[in-house]
Structure formats: C-alpha cells, structure tokens
Amino acid sequence: MGGLQKRCYLLVLTQGGGNAQDLLRSANKLKKKKESSASNKESMGKLAVLSLAVVALAVFIGERLVALRHSSLSSRELTKNYLPNCHLIEGIEGGAEDITILDDGLAFLSTGLKFPGLPSYSDDPGKIYTLNLLDSELKIKALSIKGQFDKDSLNPHGISVYTDDKDGAIYVFVVNHPQGKCQVEIFRFVENENALQYIKTIKHELLHNVNDIVAVGAESFYATNDHYFTNEILKLVGWFLSLPWCDVVYFSPETVHVVAGDVLKHTITVMEMQNNTVLSHVKEVDVGSLPDNIEVDRESGDLWLGCHPNGLKFMLGDPNDPPGSEVIRIENILSEKPQVTQVYADDGSVIIASSVAAPYGGKLLIGTVYQKALICDLK
Ligand SMILES: [Ca+2]
C-alpha cells in the first residue's frame, strides 16, 4: 500500500508537475484575460463618463450661449428713429461717456474714455468739457484742472455733480481709470475760470469696477460696479456664467458698504434710499434695451437712458457692423404703469454706442462710449 501510495503520489506529483505549468499558463492567460476585460470595462466606463461629461459640457455651453444671446439682445435689429435738427458736437471725437446738466443749462461732458477691450477713437488724454445749452453757439470748452492732479492720467468715465445748498458750491465727481485702475476724483467747479479745483481722490476695495456715480453730498455718493471681478479673464468668465456682476456701493467718509446687488438685466431697478443709506428694492421696469447711464429730468422727473440696443455688437465693436444707439425715456416711473418710449434710435451710421442722454430746454444731448456726441431738438 505504502509503495503504491508513494508511486501514485509520485505519479500525481509527476502528472501534476507536468500539468501545473499548463495550468499556470492557463491561469495567467485567464488572469490576463480578466485583467484585460476589467481594463476594457474600466476604459469603457471612463469613455462613457467622458462622453457624458462632453455632452453635459456641450449642453451647458449651448444653454449659456442661448441665455447670453437672449440677455445681450444679439439678434435685435434696430429701425432708425431720428429727432429733428441733430448735429454732431464739434470737437468730440473720443466719446462722451457721461453727461450731466446743471439747472442753469451748463452741461458737463466726460470725454475720452479708454476702456480695456473697447476700441479707442482718440489718443488724447481724457477731458471734462462744459457746454452752455443756453448759448446759441453750442461750443464745448475744456475745463482746466487746478491743484495737485496728474491731468495726463485722467481717463474719465461716469460723472455726477452735487450743489451744496449751504454755500452754492458745485462739486464734480468723476470716475477715473488711470492706468486701468479705478478711483473717484472730487473737484470743486470754479465757474468764473471754467476750471476744476482738485479736492481729493477716493479709492476703496469696494469701488473696484465703478461705472457711474450719483453724488449725494460734498464727499458722499452711490457708485455702480459694472463687474464683480477685476481680472479681465475672470470678467469674461463672470459674464459667461451670468454671475451677479453689478452692485451698488454707498460711500461717505464715515462708511462704505454694498447697498444693492445683481442689477444686470434689460430693466431699470427702482430702489428707495433708507435713512441708513441702504437701498430697498421697489420694482423693475423693462426697457427692452441695455441701459447705460441714467439722467433725471429735473423738471418732470422723467428718466432718460442712453442704451446699447445690441450687447453683442457693442462687445465686438466691429466698425463694419457697428453697435447702434438708442435713447429711452421713462415717464411716471413710480406709477403702476410707467410709460417707456423710444425717443431716438440709430443703427450706428450716425453715432455708435450711446451711453447717456441728457435733456434740457427742448434739446437732447446724446453721448457715446468712445466715439461722438450728438445734440438734437426734442420736437
Ligand atoms: Ca452719471
């Protein structure tokens, strides 16, 4: 039994020894096959995830493009709607992004803005001009600047004037972008010299992309930031994602804070000033165009808006297919049914990219971001 057992054992060993290599090879093959199959499955899985991600990204980009086409009014075509007796204001070649008019008919024009990403029609440094609307000549006069101020660095954007009831002093607030930075300059208007006396520069981290301001005191104002980010690429990302890119900041020597956010639409948002300077939301009025600066008619209380009728054309700035201009008036904005009227429209053949419209005594001054300025009769 023992020998037989031993032989069998050996036989088994021998047989086993011979087959073990085959078995090992088979096992390895099987293992490789399994590994290869697992690897294939893994690859297929990765491919499926990647495909899903690509599809999701494509859907997301498609959705964003449709949303942006809608929000930028990119398919909108404009029908000309002209006013009588219009003529271009002599001497304005680099735009008049903002205009405001005093009670006595003296207009202030902020000219020569150079904005990153937008065309520049003039290399001259920015200037603030006055234009007396009661004077039949309608000639602009450059304001000289007095005091410790670097005139060559003036790159003026939004402006606002404030008259101090106590002494009648007129303060001119100018949003300035020297070397692409952002700050607010405060000047006092010296009428008999047609000059601006420099008072101070205000910089603050909350005043990062200021577009326009409304002065409410000799040193206090509301300011609108037109972007959330300061980096140009992030600005584009913010625009693409439709992030809340616009807010309103209140500034005074005592306090600075954000008082309203996310006000980018084809609408005018009406807010009420509270005692603590916070703004409370009242309503929105759809204007069907992309409003830039707002001027208020001191007599009627009507709002006048310089608008960009097609946001895509405005961003592309193609001289062969220029962005048009549109002026909109809103009457009785606080009533239940405010009247929204298109007062002027041009396809870009007269003025490109209107940003402000200021009425006075039956006339209308229309300024543009980087090109010309127009004056028309309202009737
Ligand atoms: Ca303004």
Ligand SMILES: [Ca+2]
């Ligand atoms: Ca503006």
